[in-house]
Amino acid sequence: MAFNFSELNDVQQKAVKTTEGPVLILAGAGSGKTRTLTYRIAYLIDEKKVKPSNILAVTFTNKAANEMKERVEKLIEANIQPLWIGTFHSVCARILRREADALGYERNFSIYDVDDQTQALKKVMSSLNISRQLYTPKMLQNRLSRMKNKYLYPQNYLEAEGDEEMREILPDIYNYYQRVLKESNALDFDDLLIKPIELFNRKPEILKKYADKFKYVLIDEYQDINHAQYLFVKKLAEEHKNICVVGDEDQSIYGWRGADITNILNFNQDFPDAEIFKLEENYRSHNNILQAANSVVKNNEDRMGKQLWTQLEAGSKIIVYENDDEMSEAKKVVETIHDEMYTKKRSFNDIAILYRTNVQSRVIEDELRRNAITYNVVGGIKFYDRKEIKDLLAYLRVIVNPADTVSLKRIVNFPLRGIGETTVNRIEKFAEEDEISLFDAMGRVDEIQKISAAMGNRVIEFYNLITQFIKLKDKLDPTELASSLASEAGLINHYKTEYDQYEAESRVANIQELINSIGEFIERADETNIEANLASFLEEVSLLTDVDQWNDRANAVTLMTLHAAKGLEFPVVYITGLEMGLIPLQRNSADLKELEEERRLLYVGMTRAEQNLYLSYTNRRRRQGAFKHTTPSLFLDEIPVEYLDVRSKDTSQYKPRKNRKNARRKKIEDYFENGSSQDDADQMYKVGQPVYHETFGKGEIINLEGNGDKMKITVHFEDEDLVKKLIKKYANLSPVES
DNA sequence: CAGCTGTATCTTTTT
DNA sequence: GATACAGCTG
Numbered sequence: 001m002a003f004n005f006s007e008l009n010d011v012q013q014k015a016v017k018t019t020e021g022p023v024l025i026l027a028g029a030g031s032g033k034t035r036t037l038t039y040r041i042a043y044l045i046d047e048k049k050v051k052p053s054n055i056l057a058v059t060f061t062n063k064a065a066n067e068m069k070e071r072v073e074k075l076i077e078a079n080i081q082p083l084w085i086g087t088f089h090s091v092c093a094r095i096l097r098r099e100a101d102a103l104g105y106e107r108n109f110s111i112y113d114v115d116d117q118t119q120a121l122k123k124v125m126s127s128l129n130i131s132r133q134l135y136t137p138k139m140l141q142n143r144l145s146r147m148k149n150k151y152l153y154p155q156n157y158l159e160a161e162g163d164e165e166m167r168e169i170l171p172d173i174y175n176y177y178q179r180v181l182k183e184s185n186a187l188d189f190d191d192l193l194i195k196p197i198e199l200f201n202r203k204p205e206i207l208k209k210y211a212d213k214f215k216y217v218l219i220d221e222y223q224d225i226n227h228a229q230y231l232f233v234k235k236l237a238e239e240h241k242n243i244c245v246v247g248d249e250d251q252s253i254y255g256w257r258g259a260d261i262t263n264i265l266n267f268n269q270d271f272p273d274a275e276i277f278k279l280e281e282n283y284r285s286h287n288n289i290l291q292a293a294n295s296v297v298k299n300n301e302d303r304m305g306k307q308l309w310t311q312l313e314a315g316s317k318i319i320v321y322e323n324d325d326e327m328s329e330a331k332k333v334v335e336t337i338h339d340e341m342y343t344k345k346r347s348f349n350d351i352a353i354l355y356r357t358n359v360q361s362r363v364i365e366d367e368l369r370r371n372a373i374t375y376n377v378v379g380g381i382k383f384y385d386r387k388e389i390k391d392l393l394a395y396l397r398v399i400v401n402p403a404d405t406v407s408l409k410r411i412v413n414f415p416l417r418g419i420g421e422t423t424v425n426r427i428e429k430f431a432e433e434d435e436i437s438l439f440d441a442m443g444r445v446d447e448i449q450k451i452s453a454a455m456g457n458r459v460i461e462f463y464n465l466i467t468q469f470i471k472l473k474d475k476l477d478p479t480e481l482a483s484s485l486a487s488e489a490g491l492i493n494h495y496k497t498e499y500d501q502y503e504a505e506s507r508v509a510n511i512q513e514l515i516n517s518i519g520e521f522i523e524r525a526d527e528t529n530i531e532a533n534l535a536s537f538l539e540e541v542s543l544l545t546d547v548d549q550w551n552d553r554a555n556a557v558t559l560m561t562l563h564a565a566k567g568l569e570f571p572v573v574y575i576t577g578l579e580m581g582l583i584p585l586q587r588n589s590a591d592l593k594e595l596e597e598e599r600r601l602l603y604v605g606m607t608r609a610e611q612n613l614y615l616s617y618t619n620r621r622r623r624q625g626a627f628k629h630t631t632p633s634l635f636l637d638e639i640p641v642e643y644l645d646v647r648s649k650d651t652s653q654y655k656p657r658k659n660r661k662n663a664r665r666k667k668i669e670d671y672f673e674n675g676s677s678q679d680d681a682d683q684m685y686k687v688g689q690p691v692y693h694e695t696f697g698k699g700e701i702i703n704l705e706g707n708g709d710k711m712k713i714t715v716h717f718e719d720e721d722l723v724k725k726l727i728k729k730y731a732n733l734s735p736v737e738s
Numbered sequence: 739c740a741g742c743t744g745t746a747t748c749t750t751t752t753t
Numbered sequence: 754g755a756t757a758c759a760g761c762t763g
Contacts, residue, residue, distance in 0.1 A: 543753070
């Protein structure tokens with residue numbers, strides 16, 4: 001045996017060796033779950049002589065997948081390329097590429113992200129004459145996504161989520177949207193999960209093929225899978241039942257995108273006789289940190305309950321900082337980084353700064369830059385979200401899949417070629433009448449009466465450019481293709497001339513970086529058994545997670561959301577913004593499930609820390625331009641003082657020693673009250689009430705519609721004799737004595 | 739058709 | 754406070 005079992009504790013060993021039948025591993029934070037999974041795969045291959053091609057492992061990020069793969073290869077000194085390991089989305093995409101025919105798609109299908117979906121929905125809305133006043137494409141995108149994550153179709157959706165207005169239009173939108181995507185030979189993120197299930201249902205022989213292939217299935221982060229993912233897993237494993245899932249109900253933080261915690265709670269009902277292993281020894285965090293985190297999460301009702309313990313020393317207490325506002329919070333972060341570096345000899349990459357929302361990073365980034373501290377932001381504005389990158393990617397997508405209408409529309413008049421919206425609409429109409437793709441219609445633009453010869457020439461010129469590159473696609477190396485496309489389509493020139501020098505340089509450099517990354521991908525693909533072509537490059541780029549884009553080896557402080565931090569660990573963790581409204585985040589509707597998820601989110605954040613944990617809150621914070629008073633998070637009241645070193649002012653509103661239980665209860669009440677539509681200030685919103693508005697001056701409320709934050713308030717402003725309809729949430733009206 | 743300007747809308751977390 | 758979009762003008 002090439003690997004050493006002494007690195008595993010008793011429970012871990014049993015979990016590794018129980019290879020046959022369903023296995024549920026409940027793995028607390030820092031309990032060596034990744035190690036257990038890694039050993040299990042190694043054990044299957046090395047000891048049980050299972051072929052790597054018969055194993056499917058699903059992880060939460062591609063980064064985790066790659067690391068796990070490398071570790072297994074090291075353990076058993078073997079090449080395990082035929083093993084399938086990746087995220088749900090990438091595994092599903094891989095199956096769909098192979099089986100595209102059976103679904104009536106072509107193998108080179110495009111993958112639509114939220115942006116592309118929104119574009120497609122705009123078209124759907126205008127075709128179906130759906131009011132833009134009442135619904136935004138974004139809203140509908142949300143609805144469709146939620147529906148798909150639950151594996152619901154319009155007909156059963158109606159029963160599940162009655163919503164009077166949506167009831168009418170949603171089925172049409174759904175069907176039309178799917179048609180548009182099909183015509184574009186495109187699938188959206190959610191389709192990637194749904195289509196394999198449809199396929200398995202419709203073609204049992206295809207299901208059998210994959211069920212036979214994946215004799216052993218392993219799923220990580222099982223607490224965060226949604227219903228569609230659950231069905232996918234269940235179908236694959238139903239027959240052989242060699243399924244091993246690992247998860248922790250206390251770390252379920254994706255309920256908002258359809259993750260269903262009951263999947264893990266009910267695993268042994270789905271797979272009776274499942275062996276259950278509990279990993280409760282924590283190897284990561286000093287005891288103070290662990291106990292503090294435990295004392296927070298134990299307030300949740302929705303859990304199976306387990307008690308994490310550690311042999312590690314108590315360590316330092318958790319330092320809690322009070323700050324005046326987010327600027328001083330950022331300064332405190334920098335101070336702490338300096339302190340950790342000088343007194344404990346830490347380096348930048350030992351330290352992570354976590355926050356609830358991406359916007360919070362800005363202020364911290366500014367302060368880090370002023371102090372010459374190198375940092376990396378995970379997520380936020382991503383490399384692949386930059387305009388210049390999306391532009392070139394859209395060109396490449398059209399070359400690979402000319403039916404991709406959303407991408408085609410993006411590039412047809414960019415850089416400007418004098419082909420405006422009207423012209424595109426005319427071509428589109430022609431395409432619909434003749435039932436051909438938009439791209440093919442461009443090739444036949446001379447047949448469209450309403451388009452002049454001069455305009456037709458511009459279209460043909462564009463059409464020829466693309467056609468030329470489609471022909472080159474299989475002859476030219478992908479890197480060269482992208483490079484010459486970037487210049488011949490005029491992208492490089494556009495960016496060189498259109499912006500100021502600094503901007504121009506960075507945009508051109510980014511394009512160059514994208515081209516380089518194609519080269520790197522092709523090299524890598526040759527080594528692994530991925531197809532070394534543009535289509536698979538585009539797929540990889542589409543399915544990249546935020547964490548995948550993070551260079552953890554760079555010597556830099558890491559900034560990210562609490563969500564992104566899942567699965568990671570750092571010697572020093574600093575969590576900012578522990579205030580009511582932020583952690584837990586205030587929504588316009590509050591329920592207990594959401595509060596519990598917020599609590600788990602903090603739990604995840606705290607348990608990332610190995611040695612030192614800092615928590616901080618501010619007394620006021622700028623949100624939407626204006627300062628707002630804030631109260632320390634109710635979760636702070638849940639941590640016993642013995643684990644804390646509170647550095648607050650004497651005047652602080654946060655007095656850990658006094659009446660913490662009452663303070664906490666009050667905050668919970670407020671959380672639920674403010675969440676519902678009625679708050680104290682609502683009393684001022686009545687017809688006839690004189691009000692003041694920053695820009696419009698004095699006025700009087702003349703009408704009210706709806707309620708809650710979205711209440712529409714019609715005001716007559718005296719000074720300019722204006723009547724304005726305002727939305728309560730953004731109006732910032734204040735009452736005036738009459 | 740292109741570019742400008744004022745206005746509406748909006749801030750959760752992500753594959 | 755930022756951005757996306759509609760609407761207007763050249």
